Amino acid sequence: MSSKAVILVGGDTRGTRFRPLSLDVPKVLFPVAGKPILYHALVAxxxxxSIKEVLLIGFYDDSVFKDYLKEASxxxxxxxxxxxxxxxxxxxxxxxYHFRDAILKGNxxxxxxxxxxxxxxFPLKEMLEFFDDKEAKAVILGTRVEPEVARNFGCLVSDPATKRVIHYVEKPETHISNLINAxxxxxxxxxxxxxxxxxTAKAEEAVTAIYDFDDEDPSEILxxxxxxxxxxxxxxGFYVYETRGFxxxxxxxGSAVPANALYLQKLFQTDFxxxxLAKPSATIIPPVYADKTAYIDPTAKVGPNVSIGPRARIGPGARVKEAILLEDTEIKHDACVLYSILARGVRVGAWARVEGSPIQADQHSTTLVKDGQRVQSVAILATDVTVGDEVxxxxxxxxxHKDLKSDVANEIIM
Structure with missing residues (x-):
């Protein structure tokens, strides 16, 4: 029996929390573990x-995915x-629903x-087996999180014996369950x-409600x-398959840094x-992904959980850990980059230090409180930022496009 897959990619009016990295590239094409985020779902x-067709649905301009679809095909x-x-x-x-005819084509x-x-x-094979075993109509992937963060997600209540979903609430105001929608x-x-x-129900509600329609049907937005x-x-017929994976x-x-770590660890464990993947050595602490055009000085210490993009250069005595370096970045001698993301063309001067704070891969927040204010745990330098020597x-x-000549802590530099 044939299957299809739909990947929901959103659009350029979404993903604002991914800025400034999404200013240059859509979030789903941002490289994590050396590959676009979208790539990891395609691998699964x-x-x-049984999957013969994958459809991406979103409202980006068609040109956004044109080149990547050629590569992926x-x-x-x-x-x-x-x-x-x-x-x-x-x-x-x-x-x-809008594209139901295209989705159902081929039956x-x-x-x-x-x-x-x-x-x-992505335990997709296991979900298929579970689906068939339960003779289900729908299966949702669920995962367990700490009770204090569960309310930030859709929460599920299921029958302990059958795993049938009996209650679902999106971002509940009170604690319902620590089993969430994955x-x-x-x-x-x-x-x-x-x-x-x-x-239909939404259209009927709209008849008696007052909306700013802008001449468009609000029932289409579901x-x-x-x-x-x-x-x-x-x-x-609605069941939850609870994953034990990451x-x-x-x-x-900031969440790209722990995601980078999770994917790199999986790759290192399953395909050494x-x-x-850079070979472990006295100065390479695995896992480290490095594009073949990148250069790492033999005296630099890199890793763990580092991805290095095309034409990036890491100079003598530099230290890089828990970080993503995009294309054409440069870290000069004896500089240090920790828990950070350096976007395209970033330059980090000699003896400079760019650092965030440690974050666990299973921690579902990328902010922390410092000096009474909530700040980003991961340091992020957007395209063509230059950090001066010893800064x-x-x-x-x-x-x-900022040139930083003095120290900065816990700030957003516009």
């Missing part, structure tokens, strides 16, 4: 033989990849739906009946989490000789 889908020949552009933001379920038996902005071990779904074709019913999953929880959201720019940048976000 390629391991499912060559790298993943087992399925075709297409981008379907919404004429406006329709919501996570509205886009599915697929099952449909994976994946949010692009997650980092996961943003991966497996549906049968009946999901479109549920979306249609939700759309969200999987708030409008659909709540309905599914009131029916039979998972986290990639919402903020994978292309791009220290700590827990700060610096927007593009």
């Amino acid at each position: 889908l390629a391991a499912v033989p 060559a790298e993943f020949p087992s399925f075709s990849i297409k981008y379907l552009r919404e004429y406006r933001a329709l919501g996570t379920a509205g886009g599915l 697929p038996y099952r449909l994976f739906v994946i949010h692009a902005d997650i980092c996961s071990s 943003g991966v779904y497996l549906f049968d074709r009946s999901i479109f009946d549920v979306i249609r019913a939700a759309r 969200r999987l989490e708030q409008d659909i999953l709540v309905r599914l929880a009131q029916t039979d 998972w986290r959201q990639i919402k903020t720019a 000789d994978a292309p791009g 220290r940048i700590q827990n700060s976000i610096v927007l593009p």
